[in-house]
Amino acid sequence: xxxxxVHDDAxxxxxxxxxxxxxxxxxxxxxxxxxxxxxxxxxxxxxxxxPSGVRLRFASDASAIELDVMxxxxxxxxxxxxxxxxxxxxDGELVQQPSTSTGAVMDLGRDDVxxxxxxxxxxxxxxxxxxxxxxxxxxxxxxxxxVVELRALRLNEGATIQRSVPAVARRWLHYGSSISHCxxxxxxxxxxxxxxxxxxxxxxxxxxxxxxxxxxxFVARTIRDLDLDLISLKVGINVVxxxxxxxxxxxxxxxxFLDTIRDRHHDVPILVVSPIFCPFAEDRPGPHVxxxxxxxxxxxxxxxxxxxxxxxxxxxxxxxxxxxLRRSLGDGxxxxxxxxxxxAEGDGADLPDDLHPNAQGYRRMGERFVQRxxxxxxxxxx
Numbered sequence: 075x076x077x078x079x080v081h082d083d084a085x086x087x088x089x090x091x092x093x094x095x096x097x098x099x100x101x102x103x104x105x106x107x108x109x110x111x112x113x114x115x116x117x118x119x120x121x122x123x124x125p126s127g128v129r130l131r132f133a134s135d136a137s138a139i140e141l142d143v144m145x146x147x148x149x150x151x152x153x154x155x156x157x158x159x160x161x162x163x164x165d166g167e168l169v170q171q172p173s174t175s176t177g178a179v180m181d182l183g184r185d186d187v188x189x190x191x192x193x194x195x196x197x198x199x200x201x202x203x204x205x206x207x208x209x210x211x212x213x214x215x216x217x218x219x220x221v222v223e224l225r226a227l228r229l230n231e232g233a234t235i236q237r238s239v240p241a242v243a244r245r246w247l248h249y250g251s252s253i254s255h256c257x258x259x260x261x262x263x264x265x266x267x268x269x270x271x272x273x274x275x276x277x278x279x280x281x282x283x284x285x286x287x288x289x290x291x292f293v294a295r296t297i298r299d300l301d302l303d304l305i306s307l308k309v310g311i312n313v314v315x316x317x318x319x320x321x322x323x324x325x326x327x328x329x330x331f332l333d334t335i336r337d338r339h340h341d342v343p344i345l346v347v348s349p350i351f352c353p354f355a356e357d358r359p360g361p362h363v364x365x366x367x368x369x370x371x372x373x374x375x376x377x378x379x380x381x382x383x384x385x386x387x388x389x390x391x392x393x394x395x396x397x398x399l400r401r402s403l404g405d406g407x408x409x410x411x412x413x414x415x416x417x418a419e420g421d422g423a424d425l426p427d428d429l430h431p432n433a434q435g436y437r438r439m440g441e442r443f444v445q446r447x448x449x450x451x452x453x454x455x456x
Contacts, residue, residue, distance in 0.1 A: 075138070075140060075228035075229065075230060075231065076228060076229055076230075076231055076233070077226060077227070077228055078227040078228065078229060078235055079227075080099050080100050080224050080225065080226065080227060081095075081100065082227075082235070083237060084132045084133075084235045084236055084237045085130060085131075085132050085227070085237075086130075086131045086132070086237065086238070087102045087125075087128055087129075087130055087131075088128065088129050088130075088131050088213070088240065088277065088278075089102075089104070089125070089127045089128040089129060089278055089279050089280060090102035090103060090104060090125065090128045091103065091104055091105055091106045091279070091281075091296065091300075092104075092105065092106050092107045094107075094123070096223055098144070098223065098225050099144065099223045099224050099225040099226075100223065100224050101123055101221065101222065101223045101224075102123075102125045102128050102216070102222065103122050103123050104122050104123075104124075104125065104126070104127075104128065104279075104280065104281055104283075105122050105281065105292070105293070105296055106296055106299075109122075109292045109293075109296065112290075112292045113292070115286065116189070116190055117182075117190065117284075117285060117286070118283055118285070118286040120180070120190065120221065121255060121283040121284045121285070121286060122283060123221045124217075124218060124219060124220060124221055124255070124257075124284075125216040125217070125218065125222055126218035126219075126255050126256060126257075126262070126265055126267075126280050126282060127215075127218070127262075127265065127267055127268060127271070127278050127279065127280030128215075128216050128280075129163070129213040129214060129215045129216065129262075130213070130214040130216065130224070131211070131212065131213050131214075131238055131240070132211075132212055132235055132236065132237065132238055133209065133210065133211050133212065133235070133236045133237070133238040134209075134210065134212055134229060134233055134234060134235045134236070135207055135208055135209050135210070135233055135234055136205060136207075136212075136229040136230055136233035136234075136235070137203070137204070137205045137206070137207045137230050137233070138201070138202065138203045138204075138205065138229070138230040139162075139201075139202045139205070139212070139227070139228070139229055139230075140199055140200065140201050140202075140226075140227070140228040141160070141199070141200040141214070141224065141226070141227055141228075142197055142198070142199050142200075142224075142225040142226035142227075142228075143177075143197065143198050143199075143200060143222055143223060143224055143225060144177065144178070144197050144198075144222075144223040144225055145158050145174070145176070145177030145178065145195070145198055145217070145220045145221065145222060145223075146177060146178045146179075146180050146192065146220060146221035147175065147177045147178065147179050147180065147195075147219075147220050148180055148182050148219050148220060148257065149179050149180060149181055149182060149183065150182050150183040151183050151368075152183075155175050155179055156219050156220070156257065157173045157174065157175045158173060158174055158175070158177065158198075158217035158219070158220040158222075159171055159172075159173040159217055159260070159261045159262060160172055160173070160200050160214055160215070160216065160217060160262070161214070161215035161261050161262045161263045162202045162212070162213075162214055162215075163212070163213040163214070163215065163263070164205065164210050164211070164212060164213075165210050165211050166211075166272075168263060169205075170202050171261055172200050172201065172202070174198040174200065176195060176196055176197075176198035177195040177196070177197075177198055177220070178192050178193060178194055178195040179192065179193040179195060180192050180221075181193070197225060202214075207233075211238045212238075215261075215262035215263050215268070216262060217262055218255065218256055218257060218259060218262050218265055219257035240277055243275050243276055243277050244274075244275075244276050244277070244303040244304055244454075244456075245276070245277045245279070245300075245301060245302050245303045245304070246270075246271065246274075246276040246277065246278055246279070246302070246303065246304040246305075246306070246454075247278075247279040247280075247281065247297060247300060247302050247304070247305050247306075248267045248278070248279070248280050248281070248282060248305075248306045248307075248308070249281050249282060249287065249293060249297065249305075249306070249307045249308065249309070250267075250280075250282035250287050250306075250307070250308035250309070250347075251282060251283070251284065251285070251286070251287035251308065251309075251311050251312045252282075252283075252284035252285060252312075252429075252430060253282075253308070253311060253349075253350060253429075253430060253431065254266070254267060254280065254282030254287075254308050255280075255282040255283060255284045256282075256436050257284060257430075258430045258431065258432060258433065258436070259433050259436045260433035261433075264433055264436060264437060265280070265436060265440075266416075266436045266437065266439040266440035266443065267280045267282070267440070268280075268440070269436070269437055269439075269440025269441065269443075269444075270440045270443050270444055270447075270448075273440070273441075273444050273448075274444060274448050274454075276304065279300065279302075281293060281296065281297070282308075285312060285316070286312065287308070287309055287311070287312045287313075288312055288313060288316070288318055288319075289309060289313075289319075289327045289328060289330075289331045291330070291331070291334065293331075294330070294331045294334035294335055295334055297334075297335050297339075298334050298335050298337055298338045298339065299338070302339060302342055303342065304342065304343055304345075304454050305335065305339065305342055305343070305344045305345070306344070306345040306346075306347060306447065307331075307344065307345070307346050307347065308347040308348075308349075308413065309328070309346070309347075309348075309393070310348055310349040310386065310389040310390070310393060310413075311349040311350075311352065311355070311386070311429075313384060313389065314349070314355050314359060314360050314362075314384050314385065314386055314389055315355060315360040315361065315362035315370070315429075316360055316361060316362075317359060317360035317361045317383055317384075318360075319384070320382035320383055320384060321382045321383075321384060321388070321392075322382055324384060324389070324392065325392060325396060328392075328393070328396055329396065329400075332344070332396075332400065332408070336405070341407050342407065343407050343408075343409065343453050343454055344407065344408050344409070345409045345410075345411055345447055345453045345454065346393055346396075346397050346408065346409065346410050346411070347410075347411045347413050347416070348386075348389065348390040348393045348394070348410070348411070348412050348413045348414075349386050349389065349390065349413045350413040350414060350416055350417035350418075350431075350439070351413075351414050351417055351418050351419045351421065351422070351425075352386055352425075352428065352429055353419075353422065353425075353428050354369075354370055354371055354372050354428055354429075355372065355385065355386045356385060356386050356387055357385050357386075357387060358372040358374075358385060359372070359380055359383030359384055359385050360372065360373070360383070361373050362429075364427070368426075368427055369427050369428045369429075370427055370428050370429045371428075390412060390413075393410060394410050394412075397409065397410035398410070409453040411446055411447070411453075415442065415446055416439045416442045416443055416446070417431055417435060417438070417439050417442075421435060421438070424438070
């Protein structure tokens, strides 16, 4: 095998907005470097470095490819480490899906988010073999639920590598919560935004962060500053389950987020998507926590302190109202989609913790989003 430097110009990390250079390699991040100083939550910083939707892209005639990666794997319960899957796509076709549980382990099942314990681990080698020795475009979709530091890339002796510029395609950015980050998906191409991107041949940038879809202005400015053709914003669930914004503060935050994006993207279609079905939050405000059985529940509080708190029904109604208002004021490229059209009460069997869909549920969400957003007369129809 021959070494290709991890900083080689032939390598691009599509869907990453920053490459963090470490003493031993590079780690893709899904927000620009300037946002680091504005992220003071260690768990959000962690999710930004989890490469949901990020793919390593190059062209090569290699018959064998190896990656050395230092992974930081997620563990939400003792002994239950989520394996890292690498999806190997050749000329658009998924051909191999190696996985590994080798790496450091992050204990994410603690209430104390100020300090995330990490159990040290070893470097993993990911191998793709049996490839045709012909010119081809290679995309390696990185695991959506682990932090990935790329330390080495090797090709079989005699192979060549070149930079691959993506074919002309619509550039789609999606913003959302854990239900768009999709750590529970069974593979990186199984996240519902990836399902959509592959079905519609869009170039995906996924700025969805587990627990942290809170209309942060540094995310709005990031979206504003990118060259984009399509934008979707799936907001509301984290606002409710963290009890982060109330009936007074949510609406101005939403207007401000949209205003910032529209500072530059005047005519780009923006689809605002409300939360999917969530049984414990439909009519009960947050905060919400995981119960001893692994299912999420609402914490009750004094009614006089909850008068302005939001439920999912209330937040869907407000999202619908704000979009209708802005359309009436002239924004004809702004649209609303009820998230229950993607995942409804009847899909509850695929909601194992009452909050996050399972792998099957995510794939179905992607298929339905293609129909609702990209179908005939839909907001993203060509």
